[in-house]
Amino acid sequence: MRVLFVTGGGQATVFSLAPLATALRGAGHEIFMAANSDLMSATEAAAIPAVSTTDLPIRHFISQDRQGRPVPPPLDAGVTEQGVFTGRWFGRMAAASLGVLKEFTAAWRPDVVVGGTMTYAAPLLARHLGVPWVRLAWDAIDATHVHPGADEELQPELSELGLAHLPEPDLFIDVCPPSLRPAAARPASPMRYVPANRQRQLEPWMYTRGDRRRICLTAGSQVTRDGHHKLFEFLTRTVAELAPLDAEVLIAAPDGLAADLREACGDVRAGWFPLDVVAPTCDLLVHHGGGVTSLTGMYFGTPQVIVPGAEMLADAAERLAGYGAAVTLKTGEDAPDAVGAACREAVSDVSYVTRAQALRDEITAMPSPNQMVGALAALAHR
Structure with missing residues (x-):
């Protein structure tokens, strides 16, 4: 069986699909991945053979429409407007990718196409080829409010296929733990998030811990001192608010920011390190609501404090808090000591650890990527 994985966006969109791709290859199937050129180094790190779908950077699709006109981001808008905006720019990226994908699959025809949550080129390509397509969730964030924006943006491509809307997947694989799925979520085949x-050469501090409480703080891989300066300020302000806890603070951030963060924050470890190695050693994970970051904390049973960086991230964060495994603040919460107070609550109340570990056990009980191989094979041969 040949399986083409189509993804795009940030690096997390590659690593979210990598465990299933690796499981398929381990079972003897042929796999390729297609993604925007910015992600080729990530596919190499995941040891997955890949082709580039577009040389245009993500910011191109975010900031302008197909005619090159500026598209202002709805920074202060509600969930619906943010969702439509996101769906439209992912749709523009899908449209820009289709030509390369059609050319590639003329030479290497897949039996199944697997696309990430908002990889809208996957269903379009699968319909063009007449093969099944699978939607594999990147994370536990519900994207149903995003898809309508893609439907709007992709009307020219949909019309060519005789469609009014993007087709539903032949199989939806969801990594969201069952306890956190929205009540109205569409049926899905569960798969364990891995x-x-x-990776990088490990140092002992990454996988061991000392006598002090350990807190890991991150604002994702896009944080800078310029374009995403609010995220940088979130990191430095939170470190100051954590001081009363006398904890060892780790800041997961791009290496290019490490020196600035150490200068601003003092006694912290800052820079890039593998979160899957560090998270099991932590008492608390503090972050901006990124889906992969949240799931990594859930996987290891680590309590979390979340300040969603956008309204569209808030629902998943609130569901995790409702379960009892996190404290979630309002999007962009900047009241003095709000994050510090939330952290003190999360580390002082043992119930957060108990609930986080219960969620970890639930995730462990979900089918592994290896167990999903048969489902894809059945699609290919139906």
């Missing part, structure tokens, strides 16, 4: 990310 952390995967770039």
Whole structure:
């Protein structure tokens, strides 16, 4: 069986699909991945053969429409407007990718196409080829409010296929733990989330811990001092608010920011390190609501404090808090000491550990990527 994985966006979109791709290859199937050129180094790190779908950077699709006109981001808008905006720019990236994908699959025809949550080129390509397609969730964030924006953006491509809307997947694989799925979520085949990310030579501090409480803080891989300066300020402000806890603080951030963070924050370890190695050693994970970051904390049973960086991330964070495994603040919460107070609550109340470990056990009981191989084979041969 040949399986083509189509993804795109940030590096997390590659590593979220990598465990299933690796399981298929381990079972003797042929796999390729297609993604925007910015992600080729991530596919190499995941040891997955890959082709580039577009040389245009993500910011191109986010910031302008197909005619090159500026598209202002709805920074202060509600969930619906943010969702439509996101669906439209993912749709523009899908449209830009289709030509390369059609050319590639003319030479290497897949039996099944697997696409990430918002990889809208996957269903379009699968319909063009007449093969089944699978939607594999990147994370536990519900994207149903995003898809309508893609339907709007992709009307020219849909019309060519005689479609009014993007087709539903032949199989939806969801990594969201059953207890956290929205009540109205569409039926899905559950699969265990498995952390995967770039690795590096390990140092003892990454996999061991000292006598002090350990807290890991991150704002994702896109944080900078310029374009995403609010995330940088979130990191430095939170470190100051954590001081009363006398904890060892780790800041997971791009290596290019490490020196600035150490200068601003003092006695912290800062820079890039593999979160799947460090998270099991931590008492608390503090972050901006990124889906992969959240799931990594859930996988290891680590309590979390979440300040969603956008309204569309808030629902998943609130469901995790409702389960009892996290404290979630309002999007962009900047009241003095709000994050510090949430962290003190999370580490002082043992119930957060208990609930986080219960969620970890639930994830462990979900079918592994290896167990999903048969489902894809059945699709290919139906």
